[in-house]
Amino acid sequence: MRLPLRRGGRFVAAALLASLALTGCGSAPEPQAAPAPTTSVPVTKPYDKLRPTEVRIPKIDADSSLISVAVTKDGAIAVPSVEEPMQAAWYRLSPVPGEIGPAILLGHVDGNSQPGIFYKLHELAPGDEIMVDRSDGEELTFVVERSIQVPKDEFPTEAVYGNTDKAQLRLITCGGVFDDAEHSYEDNVVVYANLV
Known part of the structure; x- marks a missing residue:
């Protein structure tokens, strides 16, 4: 079932949100990591309009450039390669951070047998700061x-x-128990933040 994503009062490209339920937002912390999902859009396709370029979260010592991602041919939101778990991404069919609406940033909890950029995302609490450069x-x-x-x-x-x-931010990664059969975590961690 495909569900619409919204942006600034308009529906934007449909995506299979159950899949965003980030299929591929991490892999088992074992020697053989689960393969990254195949995508029909280049995850690192250049985006020449206004966009976020970097995210920093001091409390969890997270700092990453931001690549732009869209959707796969299956309608799921594309994610950075699991081979580069420290790379975060901005879902470019969501608002640019600072615009009205929820800007979506994605990152792996782990991958390639190492922690990912959002490995400690679950530790964030009300009042913690997230900086985004554009x-x-x-x-x-x-x-x-x-x-x-x-x-x-x-x-x-x-x-x-x-x-x-108002301008808001959503950071999303995986969490909970890793399901070996599905090569995916059972939960999602979502952080909601507001522009200062």
């Missing part, structure tokens, strides 16, 4: 409002992607 030279600061961990089959689609009347 291609226009703006440096924005967001403050965490709340953090949740939910089973992927209960992913709060509307709360994450629904329209908002």
Whole structure:
């Protein structure tokens, strides 16, 4: 079932949100990591419009450039390669951070037998800061409002992607127990933050 994603009062490209329930947002911390999902769009395709370029989260010592991602031929949101677990991404069909609405940033919890950029995302608490740089030279600061961990089959689609009347940020990764059969974690961690 395909569900619509929203952006600034408009529906944007449909994506299979159950899959975003980040299929491939990490792999087992074992010698043989689960393979990254194949995608029909280049995950690192250049994006020449206004975009976020870097994310920094001091509390968890996370710092990454941001590549832009869209959707795969199957309708799932593309994610960075599991071979590069320290790379974070911005879902470019969501608002640019600083615009009205929920800007979506994605990152692995682990991959390639090492921690990922959002390995400690679950440690964020209300009041923690997240900094995002943009291609226009703006440096924005967001403050965490709340953090949740939910089973992927209960992913709060509307709360994450629904329209908002202010500039917000959503950081998403995997969490919970790793399911060897599915090569994926059972939960998602979602952090909600507001522009200062």
